Amino acid sequence: MRVRYECLLIKTLDRSMVSSSSSFSSKRQDELQPNHPCxxxxxSRVKTSRTPDNPGRKFRVCQNSLDEGRKDGRGHYRMKAEESCNLTLKICTLENEISICMMKIEEEKNRNKQELDKVNWKLFTRRLALxxxxxxxxxxxx
Structure with missing residues (x-):
């Protein structure tokens, strides 16, 4: 189960903040975003998650959470839902494609094994005949 942290202190990110070029420089991510206060x-600041549960996911961080590494029970950040939904969909699609390919490979392996067994049986019977x-x-x- 993936952990998603919800911040009560931060307004939900709007689509205007999502860059069409799909990249923020790391310096810009560390800059304060006065147009989007919590x-x-x-x-607030825009950061990129590097955790295994949310890799590459953008989130906005409240200034309070940056002071001396302070975190309280309310969690001072919110993930950007738009990008994560697209990434989740892409990941699910790729996982399905991988599963289908693995099933096809397994079926091919089973067919090849059956064919090999038939060839080995023919070889065995011909050796016995000889x-x-x-x-x-x-x-x-x-």
Missing amino acids: DCDLP IFLFLLYVKMLF
Whole structure:
């Protein structure tokens, strides 16, 4: 289960903040965003998550959460839902494609194994026939 932190102090990010170029420089991410203050009227910052649960996900951080690493029970940040929904959809689609490919590979492997078993059986029966014919030939000589 993925953990999502909700901030009661920060206004929800609007679509105008999502960059069409899909990138913020790391310096800009660390700059204060006075146009988008949290509910406590302090400027917020845009950060990028580097956690395994939310990789690459953008979120806005309240100034209070940056002071001396302070975190309280209310969590001072909110993930950007628009980008995470798109990423989640892409990840789910890719996971489904991978599952389908793995099933196809497994089916192909099973078909190849069955075909190999048939070829091995034919080879075994022909070897037995050759041994039997050789024994008959040797018996006829003596």
